[in-house]
Amino acid sequence: MPIYEYKCTSCGRIESILVQGYKSPDGMKCSACGSAELKRIISKVNYHLSGSDRLDSYDPNARQSESFLKDTRNIGLHAEHMLKKSGVKPTEEFKTRLEKLRTDPASVIKNSGDE
Ligand SMILES: [Zn+2]
Structure with a gap:
């Protein structure tokens, strides 16, 4: 639906x-x-999209709606898009960080000064 x-x-x-x-x-x-x-x-966000569909439908030049920006699943989509466009395969570390940002953004922000 x-x-x-x-x-x-x-x-x-x-x-x-x-x-x-x-x-x-x-x-x-x-x-x-x-x-x-x-x-x-016309919404930029389709909540039934899988991660890769989400990435494919992402338009870096479009002005994103507020709901798009609030959806933590869209965090890092721009970075992912740029990597894909330039033919660079995201590293496991990148993917892990991204996953953490999307699922638990507070912990990433809290720990960002520790490195
Ligand atoms: Zn109203």
């Missing part, structure tokens, strides 16, 4: 809404201001 993002035209809040079928569900309301004026936007 696809998840679409809708932008409230009144306050600008972005809602992620699970849509059954092609039509937008009736009675959608902005959870911030209650406005029903929601406009579907």
Whole structure:
């Protein structure tokens, strides 16, 4: 089932809404201001993508949405993309660090001064 993002035209809040079928569900309301004026936007983030699909669909020139930036699974996507583009294979250390950043960013930030 696809998840679409809708932008409230009144306050600008972005809602992620699970849509059954092609039509937008009736009675959608902005959870911030209650406005029903929601406009579907094309999301850069598809939550059903695997890691490599996510990487393939990543566009380094696109302005990423707030939800993209908040999704820790997207951390390091830019670095991964640049590596792939230049034909460099990411090292195991790079992958391990990335995985740690995505799953437990606080620990990485806390320990970054220890080396
Ligand atoms: Zn709103």
